Amino acid sequence: MSEPIFHSFPTRTLGTVDDGLQVSALGLGCMGMSEFYGARDDAQSMETLNRALDLGITFLDTADTYGLGHNEELIGRLIAERGRDAMKIATKFGIQREKGAYARDLNNDPAYVRTACEASLRRLGTDRIDLFYIHRVASDRPIEEPMSALAKLVAEGKVRHVGICEVGTETLRRAHAVHPVTALQSEYSLWTRDPEDGPLALCRELGIGFVPYSPLGRGFLTGQMTSADDLDDDDFRRAHPRFTDGNFQSNLSIVGHVKRLAAEKDCTPAQLALAWVLAQGQDIVPIPGTKRLAYLEENARALDVTLTPGDLDQLDRLMPPGIAHGERYTAEGMKGVNV
Template sequence: MGTRLLGDTGPEVSSLGLGAMGMSGAYGEADRDESIATVHAALEAGVTLIDTGDFYAMGHNELLLAEALRGRNRDSYRLSVKFGMLAGPGRGPSGPDGRPEAVKNFLGYSLTRLGTDHIDIYRPGRLDPAVPIEETVGAIKDMVDAGYVRHIGLSEVDAATIRRAHAVHPIADLQIEYSLISRAVEAEVLPTLRELGIGLTAYGVLGRGLISGHWTAGHTAGPGDSRAAGPRFAPGNVEHNLALVDALREVAATKGCTVAQLAIAWVAARGEDIVPLVGARTRERLAEALPALEVELSADDLAEIEKAVPAGSARGDRYPAAYMPGLGVGN
């Protein structure tokens, strides 16, 4: 497993990170024992970056990771934690809370649930439109100064917000969706990150499974699977999007790899300042993802991939309409 630096000021992490959200029911029921075994397998393979959120199943994900990481050398992994999405019993997210007093409150709960004395990268899950980003980042800076946080990150914000946040305290990385079918970051956000020396951790590199090669026409999301409300999985859109996957599969065949491996390799090839996160929740899916780092893509390969899945070719927004206004960029 190689390593990459998250920006000019961020930590050195594995070239591939593990996103743990799916282990807490986001895509339907997950097997607790298998989830923990997957975390262990990732660590043993050299994965050091583990991403979670305090709002993933109302703290369930943090508690799960605490169990999986118990007894491990704390310096052998890096925890990336998102915070601030409000919710309640029987309902989904109701909006972000980026108030300084809330930031410190959220952090206290996360430290306790995770069983650790510090968070490596702490970031608001979404921008709170009612609170200037300077105040939110300023509160995290206080926690950096106090030793509870090592680095500050952002998630799903636009270029202007990145600049404002970075002026308060150096930002290590931006976490944002980036894949063959979600490329809006390329216009303004990615150039801004590179100008400022900020890394990018890319989630959704397999389009929530849509371009993994495992989603098929006629497949329906099961109980509790958030993809049931995903516009790209909706009838009329999903058939079009799966046709893109079929075209991508032909390119993968010439490279001797799977569609998933090709999609991950494409993101990794966009720059050494980008770390793809894979949301594997089973050892089988993790084992498929890991060899993606060995797939070398030539200029001709990249051209063939671009031909198979041109920028902007996916149908449907990447989130349901109610959530789109809270994103820094669109599709």
């Protein structure tokens, strides 16, 4: 076993303190281990997953749609090796796709909620899911229906906590009225600050934790890319609006700000970007994704970076909401976002 970076990895609580979900202060997004970000390498991914646990990063984020089950099966292998109690598992349901396709349908049918949960449990090789998210909310079905189905799964012990992704304030409030929502997961970073326009404040009003995905701007904020040509041919970011010609070059100015302040703080741009997200509140647990050991350990060191009020004010001035050029997703990817 490798030497730990921290004597004791910090933790945070999602949801209300009394009955919330305690997790490592930094999670690990596992999606890229299965698809979307170039070729997959299961041996490399398992090495990274095991190192994450050794470091104390025990909050693992997956979904049934990542690799069409492959990602959950990968986590299932980790559970078999390390034991169920070594980690907290968050997974999701609601996006249905065909193999090899990005186009998706959204399914929030109550019967499907149960079917999806049981399928995830089989792939994970466990009897419980720590945090089960509605991945995307279907506009053709009242949110009360899937939330009621999730409440039954909690009562049966198959799900410990309920989460929801990428919803607006009205939907979040209605969902929480049916059954307590432990966490809202939405994209949030220095170049995507949409949650500040209502959802984050409502989370705090209702006692809901917040889980930012893509806190490194899909890798853009690390400062390691100079053009879309740096991406693999099958990397979905090649079609992402913020990575296309014109927008890509315009967004490089954002990275310039991050690089300059990172140099002043003696940290990497990735660490600075993660430190900014972590500094937004103790109820926030970012889940940067990676399949590589070096990036995992670099990300973990973001917890060593302290940003002063002056640093945070400077970043707010240089990188205000709406600074990024291009939409967050293609039209297909925006299905179910901000419902």
